[in-house]
Amino acid sequence: MQELINQHAFFDTIFQYNIDTIVVLNKDGIIIYRSDDMQPSLGWQSNELIGTDIRHYIHEEDIRVFEAALYTACTLRTTETCTYRAKACSGQWRWITSELINMLEHPAVQGFIMRSKDITDNIEAAAKIKEKEAYYESLFCNHPDSVTLLNSAGQIEDANASTTRIFGYTKEEIINQHFASFVKPEALETSQAAFAQAWLGKSGWIKGTGIHKNGTEVELSVTLVPIMHQGKVIKVQGITQDITQVIRAHQLIKEQTEAQSSIFESINEGFLALDQNFYITYINQVCATLLNESKEALLNRSLFSINPDLSSSIFLRKCKEVAATGKSVHFQEYFPFINVTLDLDIYPTKKGFAVHFLDITDKIAQQENFEKLFFVASKVLNGVLILQANGTIEWANESFLKVLDISLTEAKGKKVSEILGENNINYDTIIKIAQRVQNGVPFSEDIAFTQKNGQRIWLHVDITPELDKSGKIKRSFFILSDVSALKDAELHLQQQANALFLKNQDLQQFTYMVSHNLRAPVANALGYTDLLYRVQKNDPVYDKILNKLKTSVTRLDDVIKDINTILAVKDKDKPNTKQPVSVAGVFRQVHERLQGALAECGGQLVTELNEDYKLNTDKVYLYSIIYKLVSNAIKYRSPNRPLKINLGAWQDAEGKIVLWITDNGIGMDMQKVKSHLFKLYKRFNTNVEGKGMGLLLVKNQVEALGGHIEVASQLDSGTVFTISFNS
Amino acid sequence: MIPQVFIIDDDEMSCYLTRFMLKLQQAASDIVTYFDAEEALKAIETGLEQGNLPNLILLDLNMPHLDGWEFLDALAPLEEKLTNKLKIFILTSSVDPYDEERSRAYSLVSGFLPKPLSAETANLFKQQFGVNNNE
Numbered sequence: 046m047q048e049l050i051n052q053h054a055f056f057d058t059i060f061q062y063n064i065d066t067i068v069v070l071n072k073d074g075i076i077i078y079r080s081d082d083m084q085p086s087l088g089w090q091s092n093e094l095i096g097t098d099i100r101h102y103i104h105e106e107d108i109r110v111f112e113a114a115l116y117t118a119c120t121l122r123t124t125e126t127c128t129y130r131a132k133a134c135s136g137q138w139r140w141i142t143s144e145l146i147n148m149l150e151h152p153a154v155q156g157f158i159m160r161s162k163d164i165t166d167n168i169e170a171a172a173k174i175k176e177k178e179a180y181y182e183s184l185f186c187n188h189p190d191s192v193t194l195l196n197s198a199g200q201i202e203d204a205n206a207s208t209t210r211i212f213g214y215t216k217e218e219i220i221n222q223h224f225a226s227f228v229k230p231e232a233l234e235t236s237q238a239a240f241a242q243a244w245l246g247k248s249g250w251i252k253g254t255g256i257h258k259n260g261t262e263v264e265l266s267v268t269l270v271p272i273m274h275q276g277k278v279i280k281v282q283g284i285t286q287d288i289t290q291v292i293r294a295h296q297l298i299k300e301q302t303e304a305q306s307s308i309f310e311s312i313n314e315g316f317l318a319l320d321q322n323f324y325i326t327y328i329n330q331v332c333a334t335l336l337n338e339s340k341e342a343l344l345n346r347s348l349f350s351i352n353p354d355l356s357s358s359i360f361l362r363k364c365k366e367v368a369a370t371g372k373s374v375h376f377q378e379y380f381p382f383i384n385v386t387l388d389l390d391i392y393p394t395k396k397g398f399a400v401h402f403l404d405i406t407d408k409i410a411q412q413e414n415f416e417k418l419f420f421v422a423s424k425v426l427n428g429v430l431i432l433q434a435n436g437t438i439e440w441a442n443e444s445f446l447k448v449l450d451i452s453l454t455e456a457k458g459k460k461v462s463e464i465l466g467e468n469n470i471n472y473d474t475i476i477k478i479a480q481r482v483q484n485g486v487p488f489s490e491d492i493a494f495t496q497k498n499g500q501r502i503w504l505h506v507d508i509t510p511e512l513d514k515s516g517k518i519k520r521s522f523f524i525l526s527d528v529s530a531l532k533d534a535e536l537h538l539q540q541q542a543n544a545l546f547l548k549n550q551d552l553q554q555f556t557y558m559v560s561h562n563l564r565a566p567v568a569n570a571l572g573y574t575d576l577l578y579r580v581q582k583n584d585p586v587y588d589k590i591l592n593k594l595k596t597s598v599t600r601l602d603d604v605i606k607d608i609n610t611i612l613a614v615k616d617k618d619k620p621n622t623k624q625p626v627s628v629a630g631v632f633r634q635v636h637e638r639l640q641g642a643l644a645e646c647g648g649q650l651v652t653e654l655n656e657d658y659k660l661n662t663d664k665v666y667l668y669s670i671i672y673k674l675v676s677n678a679i680k681y682r683s684p685n686r687p688l689k690i691n692l693g694a695w696q697d698a699e700g701k702i703v704l705w706i707t708d709n710g711i712g713m714d715m716q717k718v719k720s721h722l723f724k725l726y727k728r729f730n731t732n733v734e735g736k737g738m739g740l741l742l743v744k745n746q747v748e749a750l751g752g753h754i755e756v757a758s759q760l761d762s763g764t765v766f767t768i769s770f771n772s
Numbered sequence: 773m774i775p776q777v778f779i780i781d782d783d784e785m786s787c788y789l790t791r792f793m794l795k796l797q798q799a800a801s802d803i804v805t806y807f808d809a810e811e812a813l814k815a816i817e818t819g820l821e822q823g824n825l826p827n828l829i830l831l832d833l834n835m836p837h838l839d840g841w842e843f844l845d846a847l848a849p850l851e852e853k854l855t856n857k858l859k860i861f862i863l864t865s866s867v868d869p870y871d872e873e874r875s876r877a878y879s880l881v882s883g884f885l886p887k888p889l890s891a892e893t894a895n896l897f898k899q900q901f902g903v904n905n906n907e
Contacts (some may be wrong), residue, residue, distance in 0.1 A: 561834045565783060565865035572789040572888025597785055
């Protein structure tokens with residue numbers, strides 16, 4: 046036994062220099078020896094351990110591992126290693142790795158030598174590394190942003206999954222590419238500058254646009270971080286965030302805000318947002334202008350601080366109503382402090398009220414004005430008519446409607462021509478006015494209008510077309526006034542002027558007759574009377590002169606008679622003797638009367654006319670006119686050919702009856718005779734008997750009947766007289 | 773005595789009277805009467821060629837066919853040739869001042885006389901044309 050103890054001492058000495066702990070177990074696992082522990086990690090005293098089962102100190106989870114190793118070592122006689130947790134004196138668990146050396150056969154040992162080492166620190170270090178790896182993994186591989194590792198050349202050495210997601214390339218496609226190939230050219234300069242800064246050891250952040258594999262642009266936020274080792278930058282890590290959605294969202298929000306703001310600013314409507322306490326949270330320019338302050342000054346102010354009157358306004362009441370019901374309201378209110386009337390809408394919002402309003406002050410004023418004008422236009426004695434561009438009636442006032450005896454409802458939408466009676470107005474006049482309206486220029490027109498009772502009145506119409514911006518006619522305004530009295534006066538004046546003109550002409554003619562026709566026989570009589578004094582009574586010439594004197598005085602008497610005839614015809618104020626006269630009848634009478642004269646000269650008279658033609662005229666004058674003209678034709682017939690006279694009549698487009706008489710007589714040189722044709726005692730042919738009074742008388746008679754005579758003639762060819770009468 | 777006088781007038785009564793007065797006052801030796809101014813015009817044109825013009829023309833205004841004014845207008849182209857060779861007086865029944873005014877526009881017209889021709893006027897002619905004649 047002493048030997049054994051010596052042996053122990055030997056071992057102890059050896060093991061004291063060993064960092065491992067040596068324990069000897071018997072075949073049942075009971076500790077029979079333990080070396081002095083140099084690293085008393087478990088803290089047990091040897092005497093505490095000797096005689097106890099080793100399993101007592103091993104973690105129950107690790108027992109199996111230990112037993113397996115022990116069994117293997119026992120059965121196979123090998124040396125086995127196992128790692129397990131052992132309980133320290135303090136109660137802590139320590140990781141221990143042990144070598145089990147089977148020395149059961151060894152007579153000195155007869156057990157297992159277990160050489161153990163505390164590896165707790167190693168295991169924990171390993172666990173820490175694992176944890177770091179996981180941490181890195183999560184930071185790099187699973188990072189939601191792109192993480193890339195760039196070398197000094199700017200090439201991508203590593204890239205995480207997010208990188209492939211953001212840029213659409215596979216990892217293989219990304220690796221070894223220069224980062225520039227993923228950057229939009231415009232952003233290249235900035236990104237290269239940031240990259241260079243990172244290589245100088247300064248991390249940086251940039252924003253820019255990248256390019257996806259499919260060509261679309263992606264908005265990126267990039268953080269470049271230098272990776273330092275021993276004071277030197279060895280790599281640069283890039284963390285790239287896809288902020289496209291964010292940017293777009295920002296952009297959208299910005300745009301929407303701007304749009305909203307610009308809408309609120311551009312509209313003519315005032316807009317105001319109030320919170321529940323009636324503080325202004327938004328105000329547009331229209332509203333600010335109305336309140337005569339700047340938007341900034343008004344913002345966040347209480348409505349009642351702007352004007353205390355508002356606290357008793359309908360507006361406030363309505364706001365409260367909106368707050369209570371949650372429903373929008375619409376109303377109008379006059380605000381004395383700014384002197385405007387507003388048309389307001391109040392809508393409930395989450396935080397208060399939204400107020401839209403329109404300044405209708407002018408509109409109301411216009412409305413009032415319009416009502417006044419409307420009243421005037423409706424009641425005024427003048428007719429007022431408004432036509433639309435297509436000529437249909439838009440509105441007419443009472444006066445206008447009364448004249449036509451029609452209601453506005455009946456007249457509306459109809460054309461003027463449709464509501465006029467057939468005989469009210471000349472249809473051509475309507476067309477003429479309608480055409481003139483198209484010129485777009487105001488004008489006036491006097492039109493004759495026959496009323497229901499058959500009375501004809503004169504209407505003065507002021508027509509004003511209204512044009513739109515493009516110059517097209519929008520509508521036209523007609524203001525009609527009854528100017529019958531004026532028109533009648535005007536017509537009367539015109540008639541008087543005409544009469545005066547004719548009278549003046551008559552007077553001139555009378556002067557001519559006096560100075561020439563009347564004065565000639567007087568001058569002769571004077572001359573012969575003078576001669577009587579100069580010749581002796583017994584001179585045979587005396588009687589001759591006396592005879593001449595008598596002739597002259599007789600001639601004077603004739604002239605006076607003729608002038609009387611002429612002037613009698615000219616006297617148009619004599620009682621009206623007009624009656625319907627058959628033109629054909631008069632022609633027949635003249636023909637019968639002159640039949641003898643015609644037969645005598647072998648002349649022929651042909652009449653061509655409608656038997657029904659009738660003239661409302663003086664039959665005696667008409668007969669006299671035709672008789673004289675036919676007589677003249679016979680008188681001035683050509684000696685070279687048998688006389689042919691044509692008498693005719695026709696009605697022209699205006700309803701005028703035109704009579705004509707043509708002959709194939711000697712004719713006249715119109716150039717020469719024109720100015721004298723219808724003068725007293727003007728004869729153009731000295732070979733033919735005549736006083737030269739016929740044509741003047743004819744002319745006066747025609748004019749007395751309201752007609753007009755014209756002549757056309759050619760020497761040695763014939764003459765045509767045309768006489769036109771108003772229908 | 774005036775060697776030759778033309779009376780142009782369609783009024784026979786007036787012509788007789790004028791001729792009688794000129795004769796009575798022994799103012800003219802040769803008096804030719806034209807009832808148609810056209811014929812008088814022809815005579816003047818012929819007379820101009822043959823150097824045989826009247827010394828005095830008494831012209832009526834109111835005539836058919838060619839009246840006094842038209843006669844004067846027809847003579848206008850010959851005006852230069854006629855000036856100083858003959859004198860034209862208008863002898864008319866017209867007392868219209870307008871006619872007298874109008875006659876002044878014609879340089880060939882030497883005077884405007886109202887009918888009838890008075891003895892005094894005939895004497896005046898006699899003196900005027902007689903002096904000329906004597907030269």
